[in-house]
Amino acid sequence: MDLFQMTAHHLGELxxxxxxxxxxxxxxxxxxIQKVENRIHSFITLLPEQxxxxxxxxxxxxxxxxxxxxxGIPVVLKDLICTRGIRTTCxxxxxxxxxxxxxxxxxxxxKQAGVVFVGKANMDEFAMGSSTENSYFGPTRNPWDxxxxxxxxxxxxxxxxxxxxxILSLGSDTGGSIRQPAACCGIVGLKPTYGRVSRYGLVAFxxxxxxIGPFAKDIQDVALMLNAISxxxxxxxxxxxxxxxxxxxxxxxDVRGMILGVPREAFGEGIASEVEATVREAIRTLEKLGAxxxxxxxxxxxxxxxxxxxxxxxxxxxxxxxxxxVKYGFRSGGTQDLxxxxxxxxxxxxGSEVKRRIMLGxxxxxxxxxxxxxxxxxxxRTLIGKDFARAFTQCDAIILPTAPTPxxxxxxxxxxxxxxxxxxxYTIPCNLAGLPGLSLPCGFxxxxxxxxxxxxxxxxQEEKILRVAYTYEQNTDHHLRKPNL
Amino acid sequence: xxxxxxEVEHVAVLARLRFSKTEIERFVDQLNNILGYMDQLGKLxxxxxxxxFHAVAQKNVFREDAVRPSLDVDLTLSNGPDPDRSFFRVPxxxx
Numbered sequence: 001m002d003l004f005q006m007t008a009h010h011l012g013e014l015x016x017x018x019x020x021x022x023x024x025x026x027x028x029x030x031x032x033i034q035k036v037e038n039r040i041h042s043f044i045t046l047l048p049e050q051x052x053x054x055x056x057x058x059x060x061x062x063x064x065x066x067x068x069x070x071x072g073i074p075v076v077l078k079d080l081i082c083t084r085g086i087r088t089t090c091x092x093x094x095x096x097x098x099x100x101x102x103x104x105x106x107x108x109x110x111k112q113a114g115v116v117f118v119g120k121a122n123m124d125e126f127a128m129g130s131s132t133e134n135s136y137f138g139p140t141r142n143p144w145d146x147x148x149x150x151x152x153x154x155x156x157x158x159x160x161x162x163x164x165x166x167i168l169s170l171g172s173d174t175g176g177s178i179r180q181p182a183a184c185c186g187i188v189g190l191k192p193t194y195g196r197v198s199r200y201g202l203v204a205f206x207x208x209x210x211x212i213g214p215f216a217k218d219i220q221d222v223a224l225m226l227n228a229i230s231x232x233x234x235x236x237x238x239x240x241x242x243x244x245x246x247x248x249x250x251x252x253x254d255v256r257g258m259i260l261g262v263p264r265e266a267f268g269e270g271i272a273s274e275v276e277a278t279v280r281e282a283i284r285t286l287e288k289l290g291a292x293x294x295x296x297x298x299x300x301x302x303x304x305x306x307x308x309x310x311x312x313x314x315x316x317x318x319x320x321x322x323x324x325x326v327k328y329g330f331r332s333g334g335t336q337d338l339x340x341x342x343x344x345x346x347x348x349x350x351g352s353e354v355k356r357r358i359m360l361g362x363x364x365x366x367x368x369x370x371x372x373x374x375x376x377x378x379x380x381r382t383l384i385g386k387d388f389a390r391a392f393t394q395c396d397a398i399i400l401p402t403a404p405t406p407x408x409x410x411x412x413x414x415x416x417x418x419x420x421x422x423x424x425x426y427t428i429p430c431n432l433a434g435l436p437g438l439s440l441p442c443g444f445x446x447x448x449x450x451x452x453x454x455x456x457x458x459x460x461q462e463e464k465i466l467r468v469a470y471t472y473e474q475n476t477d478h479h480l481r482k483p484n485l
Numbered sequence: 486x487x488x489x490x491x492e493v494e495h496v497a498v499l500a501r502l503r504f505s506k507t508e509i510e511r512f513v514d515q516l517n518n519i520l521g522y523m524d525q526l527g528k529l530x531x532x533x534x535x536x537x538f539h540a541v542a543q544k545n546v547f548r549e550d551a552v553r554p555s556l557d558v559d560l561t562l563s564n565g566p567d568p569d570r571s572f573f574r575v576p577x578x579x580x
Contacts, residue, residue: 101560194541208539237546238539306523317500324501326573328564338578339501347503355502359512360519362500363488376526378536383529385537418518434540459541 003028004164005482008073008221011167015062015072022055022062022072025167026116029074033118033165036485041140042160044079044089046119054116061114069224071114076160076169079120080127081212082201083107086117090203091125091135091153094323094330094349104201105236106170106212106229113228118166122156125351126320127177127205129153130423133414134353141410142184143483144449148407151181154215158185161215163485168225169215174206175308176403176427178213179439183402183452186441186481188469189215190222193460194434195240198233206315207238209308209431218479219440219470223247226462242460250463251470256290258468261395263298266426272405278443278451279401282472286399289471294395298387303380304429309421310364310377311432316354317361323349356417385433392458397468401426402439402452426454436462440469441478450478488516 003011003025014020030048037043051074058072077083080090082100084107089095103111110117124134132140132155140155142148143163150159154171158181161169171178173191182189190213197212204210214225227248232241262283267276287293325331325345332344350358364373391398404425413420430437435456442453453472457465473479493512497504504512562568567575 098564101556101564195543234548238541238543240541240543300529303526303529306526309519310523321501325566326575327561329566331566335576338576341576342501343503346501350502355504356512356515358500358502359493359496360516363492363496363516366496366499373523375536376531377523378538379531379534380526380529381537381540382534383531385540417515418522421519432537432540 004032006167007217008070008167008224011073012069016067022058022116023052025072026051026055026074029118029166036163037165039141039146039485040143040159040163040165041138042076042121042156042163042165043119044091044122044137044156045087047086047117051116051118058114058116068113070110070228073115073168074118074166075110075115076118076121076157076166077107078123078154078157078169078171080123080172080203081106081170082203083117083120086120088120088203089137091123091137092350092354093136096136096330098329100201102201105198105233107201109229121154121160121169124153124155125354126203126316127153127172127174128316128353128357130176130180130420131413132156133410134351136351139410142407143485144186145407148409148449149184151184151407153177155181157215158182158187158189161185161187161217162483164482168221170212170229171215172202172210172212173431174209174312175431176424178215179427179437179452179454180403180424182215182439183450184407186450186478186483187215187217188219188222188438188440188479189213190226190438190462191430191436192226192230192462193436195238196436196460196462197229198231198236198239200233200235204319206312207319208315209312219466219473220248220251222438223251223466245463247462247466250466252467253471253474254290255286255468255471258291258397258464259294259395260286260291260468261294261296261391261398263296263301263391263398263400265298265301266400270404270422270425271401274445275401275405275451279453282442282453283399285476286468286472289475291468296391296394296398298391298429300380300383300387301429304384304432305421305425307377307380307384307432308424308428309360310373311381313357313361314364314374315361317358317365320354320358325349353417381432384429388429388433388435397464398456399468400454400456402454403427406445406449406451430456435459436465438465438469440473442472442476443478444481488513488520
């Protein structure tokens with residue numbers, strides 16, 4: 001096995017035993033990138049020089065014996081996580097040349113952990129999309145089938161891990177943007193509880209839904225990354241001041257005595273038959289391993305997509321008002337006056353999906369429509385949250401598919417925004433309720449495309465979903481399969 | 486509810502966006518398609534339901550009003566399209 005294919009926990013052991021250096025791992029990753037990146041396009045920015053410097057620093061730290069679990073491990077950040085001195089584009093023309101003057105909290109924490117930053121990953125512009133086709137820098141392709149999308153919006157972060165162009169990555173999840181690409185790319189992705197990870201330095205899309213989380217090749221690595229990025233931080237007043245457990249300790253290969261809820265609404269119309277069969281097989285596997293299955297109902301989940309596509313664009317239309325060509329980012333030249341400059345800058349700087357959502361959100365918040373759309377959606381959001389609260393009195397975790405179909409073809413849904421929105425049908429309710437959710441590989445369809453199993457937990461119960469996922473993973477081998485590149 | 490061409494044009498001004506005639510027409514179709522899907526929310530009786538603006542309940546967060554270091558002015562200006570001394574220059578606002 002090549003170094004670039006390995007997991008962080010395996011490489012960490014080799015590093016601490018001095019059998020390999022971070023420099024060797026980093027060089028191996030960049031060789032891999034050279035070989036596959038022109039076909040995948042996971043990256044907006046690559047950082048080979050800085051990475052080698054960080055690898056040397058990590059090696060010095062390991063020599064001194066003060067290494068942390070992720071010291072020397074090559075990591076990729078989605079390009080909406082601010083990195084001081086390194087451009088952070090958000091996949092947009094309007095931020096094409098934006099160089100942050102500060103680090104996001106997760107960036108600072110990973111620097112302290114001694115990771116090696118490989119580069120900044122491609123994404124749908126402002127994280128709006130489910131396919132990474134909305135990037136100003138061009139689409140990312142699925143490592144399992146280059147004609148298909150890697151999922152989105154964190155498609156670059158997911159594809160980079162799946163194609164072994166890095167060991168771990170971070171994405172962000174507003175309506176499924178970590179879990180859906182993880183499912184499409186056959187890897188693990190976790191959206192933590194809202195407030196578990198500080199959003200300081202994350203470019204805002206929909207502030208009441210956004211959360212940063214890890215992509216990894218297995219569950220142990222997800223736990224290591226979650227340990228590194230979690231915790232209260234005063235500059236994000238929505239981050240929650242609760243102790244951070246050692247998530248690695250929750251990885252017991254045992255689900256006996258756990259009660260898992262299977263929502264009867266999760267296998268409705270629109271689900272591909274192979275996805276349904278594969279997820280039902282995974283449910284049977286967990287049952288054989290000793291978990292008890294209960295039938296649960298989330299009766300308002302059918303409204304989640306409608307609720308989400310009012311609330312998220314409404315918050316986005318407000319958050320994106322800051323892009324006005326004054327303080328940073330692109331400015332259109334040759335304009336007559338201030339209003340003209342605003343209009344031209346924004347019209348040229350944003351792509352069509354971002355403009356569509358700003359329009360949708362502005363409309364939903366405008367005089368005369370606020371009650372009918374935004375307030376109504378926020379009330380139904382309450383009902384969706386109550387469905388989950390009721391379900392979690394009956395079970396420890398909920399299992400369901402991550403996405404209704406495997407990865408679709410590039411171009412298949414670009415002209416039909418509503419169809420694109422409906423690919424988030426199984427991931428959105430979790431964001432609306434602020435819950436943690438994880439996707440892990442549970443099989444492949446007959447053309448070899450990965451299928452994801454989603455595990456949802458109650459607020460701050462990441463340990464339970466990691467335990468379920470780890471037990472499933474340890475007793476199956478889907479996570480070991482690699483795409484042919 | 487149906488959105489008209491005039492409403493789309495009005496919303497575009499509110500959003501500080503400018504569109505061509507064909508783009509406006511495409512928006513009318515696409516937004517109506519999306520808003521038509523949203524109409525299903527009308528089936529639910531919600532008059533007695535409190536709205537959720539934050540899924541994880543939180544109280545106000547306060548801190549001491551103490552002077553702390555902030556971002557360096559020159560560094561902050563460095564991303565500006567048209568910085569001048571310690572200012573951001575913009576096209577004229579008043580006649």
